Each structure stands twice: as C-alpha cells, then as structure tokens.
Amino acid sequence: MPEAYPLPSNLSSATVTNTASLLRIVTLALISGAAIASRLFAVINFESIIHEFDPWFNYRATRVLATKGFYEFWNWFDPTAWYPLGRVVGGTVYPGLMATSGVIYNLLHALNLPVDIRNVCVLLAPGFSALTAWATYMFTKEMKDPSAGLLAAAFIGIVPGYISRSVAGSYDNEAIAIFLLMFTFYCWIKALKQGSALFGTVAAVFYFYMVAAWGGYVFITNMIPLHALVLILMGRFSNRLYAAYSSWYAIGTLASMQVPFVGFQPVKTSEHMAALAVFGLLQIVAFAQLVRSHVSSQQFQKLLFIGVVAIGILGAAAFGIMTLKGWIAPWTGRFYSLWDTGYAKKYIPIIASVSEHQPTAWPSFFMDLQFLIFLFPAGVVVCFRQLRDEHLFVIIYAVMASYFAGVMVRLMLTLTPVVCVASAVALSTLLDTYIDPTEPEINDDTVSESGASTASAPAPGANGTSHPTTPKKTKKAVPPPQSTSALGQIIAASRSSNNKPRPKGIFGADTRLMVVFNAMCLLAFFVFHCTWVTSSAYSSPSVVLASTNPDGSQHIIDDFREAYYWLRQNTQEDSVVLSWWDYGYQIAGMADRPTLVDNNTWNNTHIATVGKVMASSEEVAYPILRKHDVQYILVIFGGLLGYSGDDINKFLWMVRIAQGIWPDEVQEPSFFTPRGEYKVDDQASPTMRNSMMYKMSYYRFAELFGGNAATDRVRQQQLPKVGPTLDYVDEAFTSENWIVRIYEVKKEDPLGRDHKSANAFSQGKKRKRTKPAQRRRAIL
Amino acid sequence: MPLKSSPAQPPAATNAVQTLWKAYNDQTPDRLKFIDAFLFFLMLSGVAQFLYCVLITDFPFNAFLAGFSSNVGQFVLAASLRSQVNPENKNEFKEVSPERAFADFALGSIVLHFFVYNFLG
Structure with a gap:
C-alpha cells in the first residue's frame, strides 16, 4: 500500500508498545510539571499568600484542623463570626478541602518535613491540577485513545478557565473539586463500559469525596442520572448500566449523607430526586428485562403494559403527595436562578450581588478557552460519529455545561473539562487523519479507507517534535496481511473495524505538512495565550495589588494587610468590626477580630442590617x-487610587439588600439623582450624601487636594469642596493609599448628649443661648 | 426473581404470570435461584423497615436510612452480581468473570456497610 512518507520497518511491535508507553508517561509527567508551573505566577510575582476572600476562611479552618485536630474542627463553634450569633463551622462547611490539606500536612510532618500549613494550602491547588490533568487523560482515553488523552491533559493543564480557580494561593473548594469531578466521571464511564460494580463503588467513593469538598457535587448527582436516563430512552439499557448505576447510586447516596452539611438532603430535596427516580426506573426496567427473558413477547407486552401504567401512576402520585406535604423540599433559590437568570435579582439580591454569579460575557469564553472554544463543537460532532455510550456522556455534559456556563461565570469551571476533552478528541482526530502515512488506493476497494487512523498523535506542546516517527499507540486488532511493517500493520489495523466501501484519505506529504503545521501553530498560540492570561489576569492575589511605576518596575500596593495588621495590633481582641460581608473572612483571617457578617452569607437579615447601617444617616x-457592640467600621475606598472594587461601587447592592428587609426605611431610588444617575459629586442626592458609606468614604478626602477640586478616580467625578463631617464615628486609621479606612464608633457621650450636639458644642458653635464658646477642642 | 408487587391483574394476565413463574423455575440455574432467594429476603426486610418508618415512626431518621439503604444497596449489589454471573449475559460482561464479579460484590458490600455502620448513629 502506498505511503506518504517512509516508516521504519525494523521495529518489533513490542518495542513500539514499550516506547509508546514510556513516552506517554514522560509526556504526562511533563504536562503535570507545566500545569503546576504555570500556576506559580502568583507566588513568584507576589509571594506565597492566600488569595481573595473565601480561601481566607478555608485557610483559617485548616489551621484549626492542623493545630487542634479533626475532632476539634468537627465541633468547632466560631463565636467571632456573625457576631453576636456565631457560626457552627463544623456543620456548615464542606470539609473535604481542609481535610485534604490536613492529611497532607500531617503526612509531611510524619516524614519529618516541617512544612508550614500555609504553604500546604497555597500549593494545594497546583498540586491537584496535576492530578486533574491525569484524570482528564484517563477520561479522554476512554473516549478515544491515549493520544487524545494526552492532548486533553495538556489542555486542561494550562487552560485559563481552570487556572482561574486554581492558581497557587487560591485555596478554594474548586481546587480539588475539578479533579474529583473528572475522576468520578472517569470511574463512571469505566463502570459503565465494563459493567463492573467495583468501578461503581470507586465512583461512589470519589463522589463522596466530591460531596465533602464542593457544593457543585449536585452537578454529578444530576449528570450521571441524566446519562443513564438518556441511555434507557435510547433503548440502550444493558445489565452493565444497571450494575454501574445501581452500585454508584446506592453507595454514593448513603455516603453523601455522611457529610453533616449535606445531611438528609439527598432524600429530601428536589435537586437529588432525579437520581432517585432514575434509580427506581432502572430497577423496573431491569426487572422487566428479566421477565421478558422468561415469557413470550406477547404475554410480556401485556405484563409490561400493566406494570408500566401501575408504576407510573403510583410513582407520580407518591412524588406529588410528598412534594405537597413538604417531605421533599422544593428547588432552592440558587437553582431557580439557574433557569431564570432574572430570578436572583428579583428575590435574592444577595446571590445576585456576587460577581461570579453574573451571566458570562462572550469575550470571557475566548479569554478562558481560546481556540478550544472553536474546536469544542467539532469534538462533539466527532462524538456523534461513533456514539458509543460514553460518547453520549460527553455530548450531554457538553450541552448541560454550555448552558450553565452561559448563566453563571463561575460555572465556566464545569464547562472547561468537557471543552478540553471534546477539543482533544477533535484535534486528535484531525492529527490522526493527517499524520497517518497511508495513502488511499485508487480503484481498489479492498485496501479501503484510512479515514482517521488512531495511530499517532502525540501531545503537542509537551513533545510536539516527535509525531511523524513515533506512534504512541498500538491496537490489538488483527493485522491485515498487506502491511509492510509492524507500524504499518498497526496503523492499518486501527481502523479496520470501520468497514466502508469508499476509499478516503490524504494524498501526498505537502497537504499533511500544511495541516499539521497549521495545527501546531494553533497549539503554540494557545500556549502563549494561556501563559499570558494566567500571568496577567488570574495570578493576582487581590489581597495585594500591583501597579507599575513610571520606570516599568512593579509597585506593590499592600493596603489591605496594612489595615488588617493595624487592627490586629491596635485594637482589643474582642472589638467587633463592621464591614461589608466581602471582607468578613479576611478580617477574621488576617486581623483576627470578630465580624458581623462574612462571606458565608447564611443570614440575610444580618447582612441587611449592615447594609442599613451603611445606607442610612449617622443618627x-x-x-x-x-446595639451590635460595633467598635470599628471598615470601608474600602478606591477613589484615590482608582481601585474600582470599592464599597461605593458595591453600595447599591447594600441598599438593595437592606431594602429587601426594611422597604420603608431604605429606598434605592433615593440614592440616585433626580435624573436617575448614580453620582457622588455635588449633584448627589441628599440621602446619598448623608449615608454613612458616603461620609466614611469621602471624609477629609477633599483636604488631600489642597485647594483644588477633589476627584474620585474610580467614578471620574469631582467632589464638592466641603467634604462630609462625621459626628458619631472617629477616623481611626486610613491606609497608605486610602484603600482601607477604619472608623471608631464613639461611646455614648458621658453627659448624655447626642454626639451631634456634643460635637457642635466642642467646636464652639453656638447652640441657642449658652455660655461663651469653649476654647478647647475635643481630642480626636 | 419472584414477582414484586403483582399489579391488579385482569384475568388475561393471570395466565401470563403463571407462565412466567413456570418458565422461571425451569430456566434458572440453581445458583441464580440462590441469589434470588437472598434478593427476596432483602426485599421483605426493606419493605418491613419502610412500613415501620411510614406507619410507626421515622424518629431516628438516620438509623432508618442506614438500615434501609443497607437493604437497598445490598439488593442492587446482589442483583448486579446476579446479572454478572448469569450465563446468558456472558457476552455483555466480557471483562467481568464470575470470580471478579463476586470480588466486586464483596468489596461493594464492605464499602456500603462501612457507611451504614457510620450512619447508624
């Protein structure tokens, strides 16, 4: 048979197999290295620090677990959070992440490696990203072959959509959850393929780990049943499906109820009911199959008809009654907001106010996935071509995840793995087709096609040079007699199962070279893009900000830690700090002071109280x-520096959330100018200018500018010459760049006056008729 | 496997049920009948627990769930075992030999009962 380029013919198939598997291992190791390395930008550019908001809580909890042990952690009641309510941490947390780092920490210490718990936490996410790459490899291997698996592993290793949640220091549940997600799916596919209860059990155990680690486990809870249901509806029921699904569901559901935060939800809430229903359906179908094997088809039809009608009516009635009676909780608000994107804004402003719950903007798909987003549909189409059971899984996953990723930014994370898998399948099909040296024979139907041989497609990027000569994979299929070499045999055999009459294939080396070169360029650009996005967009700790000096050097803005350490050093240990909930975890983690509200937004009223404080006047x-024993108020103000994530920009959400509880006292429209603009300059509405938030943000701001007009750099507005005055609170601390401002709440006036008149008195303003003005000013 | 809840049968179906029962007795190997007996026992036990929960009390709900899931889990694991060792399904389970199937069953049961024990309270 003609070949486009010569293959070495003196290689035994054992050598090929061994070399291929060695190359696979080396490639996977390199991919893991790349995945870990590209997540270290944050550590190199800044330092080994915990990022953002939620990770600070996880870090704090992990410290408790590491120092005090698991039982203390399990029973931990945190009186400093949600002052004065407190929080039962052990029962309201997904403990998987902390347990993982606790285990790693103890293991390292058992090996006499005295690693700091902080470093374990910081480097956990990169470490697990390497495991994710491996799990994706295994998963994709089941879809196509190891070469596609290596591509998928390389993609998931460096794709920004996943890096965004797993850079070093981003110590959040997602750090380990994506690995668990992929591995559970892999076990599920494996269980389904083999019909093995063993893999079903392993899937259940990893599902349990996933439940313990991330609230997104519901995605698995519904994906697997959906897959099973589609298989049943397509008439693909098999005993393998029964064995896989039943063992997964029975063990997995029981296991998931061991997590206290989940509790009885798997049998009581609607989110989990689909899995139960499919479980029941499978039992019925399996039973029906059994019956069918014993009776004639006519009688079976009769039995089946009666059975289906009876069970259908009974099941629907039972479900209806249980929902009516409240035994099964209806869908929660978070889930409604997945279907109706406007729902959260209307009913639960607290969910809508989180930036990662916003719908995804189009550019971010490209930013996070680059050219994978174009390959992704192609991969799905390739899945349709074979449409084995496991391909259906990828298709369903692709459809569901695409929808969810469009609804919420943070669910981009669940889309990323399937995009990597599908793109890898597509790209590897392409490479297979064009690297395969077999040329189609004209006028000879017996040699047949060479459509897409699964012979050789190494992971580009990792070892992109070796593709023409070293096929990575051998197939056990019977070699057709006409092949010349071991390699040729393998290649020809790899697709011989797909018999078709029409010869197709590629002629000549030039076409091959062109397409392969093009693909390599795409991959190279992808690597550049990923590195650039990771280093520039996703590696900022957000606790420490960076800006560039005029001479190009980096300038670190460390206002947050400056302020939190001020709190830590200069205030009583039990002084309560009020801030918007975003900063609750950071205050607890870095300043170690009680807070009123934090990022675990479980109590809407309490948050609304804080919102009301910020939105109303001092009096x-x-x-x-x-009443809440607040001693310090902390506001974030970016007006001087142009830091746009400050409290004035979040202010409307505070107003909205407060309005949800006190519609009479706080009204959103009164914070706008008559023309409906949100302004802070001299046109700002009186309510706005009297609000605590406004006053605390701009207090003495005008003084900074001497006689000139003060400009808010975030909102690009000129502030009035005379800044607001404060009577009930004192400025206690303002950080270097004014990002964090801390105010101390005054105690009640010793003479029983209200602070306004006391201040007026001490400033010597006349109040009706009194003694001559006092000379002394109050000591601030 | 014995019939689950035979739905209200019109006279035509009675005949079918009898045929089914007869065919089952004739065609099933003794090994599978043995598993079926176990399945039947598990089902009875599960029904008893469910009735207790519905009619009397579900008070230690975790204990009920543990007991009931132990039944259900054991049932499905045994049913999987049954289909895996069923000679008729041989070509469906190419990679699962009867020995391997029993090992799977044993391991699954151990994991299941680990969680059951943990959940009993």
Missing part, C-alpha cells in the same frame, strides 16, 4: 451600631 445608624 439612624448609631443605635444599631451600639
């Missing part, structure tokens, strides 16, 4: 502050 806010 209204002061009694609330005193």
Whole structure:
C-alpha cells in the first residue's frame, strides 16, 4: 500500500508498545510539571499568600484542623463570626478541602518535613491540577485513545478557565473539586463500559469525596442520572448500566449523607430526586428485562403494559403527595436562578450581588478557552460519529455545561473539562487523519479507507517534535496481511473495524505538512495565550495589588494587610468590626477580630442590617451600631487610587439588600439623582450624601487636594469642596493609599448628649443661648 | 426473581404470570435461584423497615436510612452480581468473570456497610 512518507520497518511491535508507553508517561509527567508551573505566577510575582476572600476562611479552618485536630474542627463553634450569633463551622462547611490539606500536612510532618500549613494550602491547588490533568487523560482515553488523552491533559493543564480557580494561593473548594469531578466521571464511564460494580463503588467513593469538598457535587448527582436516563430512552439499557448505576447510586447516596452539611438532603430535596427516580426506573426496567427473558413477547407486552401504567401512576402520585406535604423540599433559590437568570435579582439580591454569579460575557469564553472554544463543537460532532455510550456522556455534559456556563461565570469551571476533552478528541482526530502515512488506493476497494487512523498523535506542546516517527499507540486488532511493517500493520489495523466501501484519505506529504503545521501553530498560540492570561489576569492575589511605576518596575500596593495588621495590633481582641460581608473572612483571617457578617452569607437579615447601617444617616445608624457592640467600621475606598472594587461601587447592592428587609426605611431610588444617575459629586442626592458609606468614604478626602477640586478616580467625578463631617464615628486609621479606612464608633457621650450636639458644642458653635464658646477642642 | 408487587391483574394476565413463574423455575440455574432467594429476603426486610418508618415512626431518621439503604444497596449489589454471573449475559460482561464479579460484590458490600455502620448513629 502506498505511503506518504517512509516508516521504519525494523521495529518489533513490542518495542513500539514499550516506547509508546514510556513516552506517554514522560509526556504526562511533563504536562503535570507545566500545569503546576504555570500556576506559580502568583507566588513568584507576589509571594506565597492566600488569595481573595473565601480561601481566607478555608485557610483559617485548616489551621484549626492542623493545630487542634479533626475532632476539634468537627465541633468547632466560631463565636467571632456573625457576631453576636456565631457560626457552627463544623456543620456548615464542606470539609473535604481542609481535610485534604490536613492529611497532607500531617503526612509531611510524619516524614519529618516541617512544612508550614500555609504553604500546604497555597500549593494545594497546583498540586491537584496535576492530578486533574491525569484524570482528564484517563477520561479522554476512554473516549478515544491515549493520544487524545494526552492532548486533553495538556489542555486542561494550562487552560485559563481552570487556572482561574486554581492558581497557587487560591485555596478554594474548586481546587480539588475539578479533579474529583473528572475522576468520578472517569470511574463512571469505566463502570459503565465494563459493567463492573467495583468501578461503581470507586465512583461512589470519589463522589463522596466530591460531596465533602464542593457544593457543585449536585452537578454529578444530576449528570450521571441524566446519562443513564438518556441511555434507557435510547433503548440502550444493558445489565452493565444497571450494575454501574445501581452500585454508584446506592453507595454514593448513603455516603453523601455522611457529610453533616449535606445531611438528609439527598432524600429530601428536589435537586437529588432525579437520581432517585432514575434509580427506581432502572430497577423496573431491569426487572422487566428479566421477565421478558422468561415469557413470550406477547404475554410480556401485556405484563409490561400493566406494570408500566401501575408504576407510573403510583410513582407520580407518591412524588406529588410528598412534594405537597413538604417531605421533599422544593428547588432552592440558587437553582431557580439557574433557569431564570432574572430570578436572583428579583428575590435574592444577595446571590445576585456576587460577581461570579453574573451571566458570562462572550469575550470571557475566548479569554478562558481560546481556540478550544472553536474546536469544542467539532469534538462533539466527532462524538456523534461513533456514539458509543460514553460518547453520549460527553455530548450531554457538553450541552448541560454550555448552558450553565452561559448563566453563571463561575460555572465556566464545569464547562472547561468537557471543552478540553471534546477539543482533544477533535484535534486528535484531525492529527490522526493527517499524520497517518497511508495513502488511499485508487480503484481498489479492498485496501479501503484510512479515514482517521488512531495511530499517532502525540501531545503537542509537551513533545510536539516527535509525531511523524513515533506512534504512541498500538491496537490489538488483527493485522491485515498487506502491511509492510509492524507500524504499518498497526496503523492499518486501527481502523479496520470501520468497514466502508469508499476509499478516503490524504494524498501526498505537502497537504499533511500544511495541516499539521497549521495545527501546531494553533497549539503554540494557545500556549502563549494561556501563559499570558494566567500571568496577567488570574495570578493576582487581590489581597495585594500591583501597579507599575513610571520606570516599568512593579509597585506593590499592600493596603489591605496594612489595615488588617493595624487592627490586629491596635485594637482589643474582642472589638467587633463592621464591614461589608466581602471582607468578613479576611478580617477574621488576617486581623483576627470578630465580624458581623462574612462571606458565608447564611443570614440575610444580618447582612441587611449592615447594609442599613451603611445606607442610612449617622443618627439612624448609631443605635444599631451600639446595639451590635460595633467598635470599628471598615470601608474600602478606591477613589484615590482608582481601585474600582470599592464599597461605593458595591453600595447599591447594600441598599438593595437592606431594602429587601426594611422597604420603608431604605429606598434605592433615593440614592440616585433626580435624573436617575448614580453620582457622588455635588449633584448627589441628599440621602446619598448623608449615608454613612458616603461620609466614611469621602471624609477629609477633599483636604488631600489642597485647594483644588477633589476627584474620585474610580467614578471620574469631582467632589464638592466641603467634604462630609462625621459626628458619631472617629477616623481611626486610613491606609497608605486610602484603600482601607477604619472608623471608631464613639461611646455614648458621658453627659448624655447626642454626639451631634456634643460635637457642635466642642467646636464652639453656638447652640441657642449658652455660655461663651469653649476654647478647647475635643481630642480626636 | 419472584414477582414484586403483582399489579391488579385482569384475568388475561393471570395466565401470563403463571407462565412466567413456570418458565422461571425451569430456566434458572440453581445458583441464580440462590441469589434470588437472598434478593427476596432483602426485599421483605426493606419493605418491613419502610412500613415501620411510614406507619410507626421515622424518629431516628438516620438509623432508618442506614438500615434501609443497607437493604437497598445490598439488593442492587446482589442483583448486579446476579446479572454478572448469569450465563446468558456472558457476552455483555466480557471483562467481568464470575470470580471478579463476586470480588466486586464483596468489596461493594464492605464499602456500603462501612457507611451504614457510620450512619447508624
């Protein structure tokens, strides 16, 4: 048979197999290395620090677990959070992440490696990303072959969509969850293929780990049943499906209920009911199959008809009654917001206010996935071509995840793995087709096609040079007699199962070279893009900000830690700090002070209280502050530096959330100018200018500018010359760049006056008729 | 496997059920009948627990769930075992030999009962 380029013919098939597997291992190791390395930008550019908000809580909890042990952690009641309510941490947390790092920490210490718990936490996500690459490899291997698997592993290793949640220091549940997601799916596919209860059990155990680690486990809870259901509906029921699904569901559901935070939900809430229903359906179908094997088809039809009608009615009635009676909880708000994107905004502003719950913008698909987003549909189409059971899984996954990723930014994370898998399948099909040296024979139907041989497609990027000569994979299929070499045999055999009459294939080396070169260029650009996005967009700790000096050097803005350490050093250990909930975990983690609200937004009313304090005038806010023992108020102000994530920009959400509880006292429209603009300059509405938030943000801001007009750099507006005055709180601390401002709430006036008149008095303003003005000013 | 809840049968179906029962007795190997007996026992036990929960009390709900899931889990694992060792399904389970199937069953049961024990409370 003609070949486009010569293959070495003196290689035994054993050598080929061995070399291929060695190359696979080396490639996987390199991919893991690349995955870990590209996540270290954050550590190199900044330092080994915990990022963002939620990770600070996870870090704090892990410290408790590491120092005090698991039982203390399990029973941990945190009185400093949600002051004065406190929080039962052990029962309201997904403990998988902390347990993982606790185990790693103890293991390292058992090996006499005295690694700091912080470094374990910081490097956990990169470490697990290497495991994710491996799990994706295994998963894709089941879809196509190891070469596609290597491509998928390389993709998931460096794709920004996943890096965004797993850079070093981003110590969040997602860090380990994606690995668990992929591995559970892999076990499921494996169980389904083999009909093995063993893999079903392993899938259940990893599902349990996933439940313990991330609330997104519901995705698995619904994906696997959906897959099973589609298989049944397509008439693909098999005993393998029964064995795989039943063992997974029975063990997995029981296991998931061991996590206290999940509790009885798997048998009580609607989100989990689909899995139960499919489980029941499978039992019925399996039973029906059994019956069918014993009776004639006519009688079976009769039995089946009666059975299906009876069970259908009974099941629907039972479900209806149980929902009506409230034994099964209806869908929660978070899930409604997945179907109706406007739902959260209307009913649960707290969910809508989180930036990662916003719908995804189009550019971010390209930013996070680059050219994979174009290959992704192609991969899905390739899945349709063979349409084995496991391909259906990828198709369903692709459809579901695409929808969810469009609804919420953070669910981009669940889309990323399937995009990598599908793109890898597509690209590897392409490479297979064009690297395969077999040329089609004209006028000879017996030699047949060489459509897409699965012979050789190494992972580009990792070892992109070796593709023409070293096929990575051998197939056990019977070699057709006409082949010349071991390699040729393998290549020809690899697709011989797919018999078709029409010869197709590629002629000549030039076409091959062109397409392969093009693909390599795409891959190279992808690597550049990923590195660039990772280093520039996703590696900022957000606790420490960076800017560039005029001479190009990096300037670190460390206001947050400056302020939190000020709190830690200069305030009583039990002084309560009020801030918007975003900063709750950071205050608890870095300043170690009690907070009113934090990022675990379980109590809407409490958050609304904080919102009300910020949104109302000093006279209204002061009694609330005193009632909650608040001693310090912390606001984030970016107006001087142009830091746009500050509290004035979040202010409307505070107003909205407060309005949800006190519609009479806080009204959103009154914070706008008559023309409906959100302004902070001299046109700002009186309510706005009297609000605590406004006053605390701009207090003495105008003084910075001497006589000139003060400009808010975030909102690009000129502030009034005379800044706001504060009567009930004192400025206690303002950080270097004014990002964090801390105010101390005054105690009640010793003479029983309200602070406004006391201040007026001490400033020597006349109040009706009194003694001559006092000379002394109050000591601030 | 014995019949689950035979739905209300019109006279035509009675005949079918009898045929089914007869065919089952004739065609099933003794090994599978043995597993079926176990399945039947598990089902009875599960039904008893469910009735207790519905009619009397579900008070230690975790204990009920543990007991009931132990039944259900054991049932499905045994049913999987049954289909895996069934000679009729041989070509469906190419990679699962009867020995391997029993090992799977044993391991699955151990994991299951680990969680059951943990959940009993």
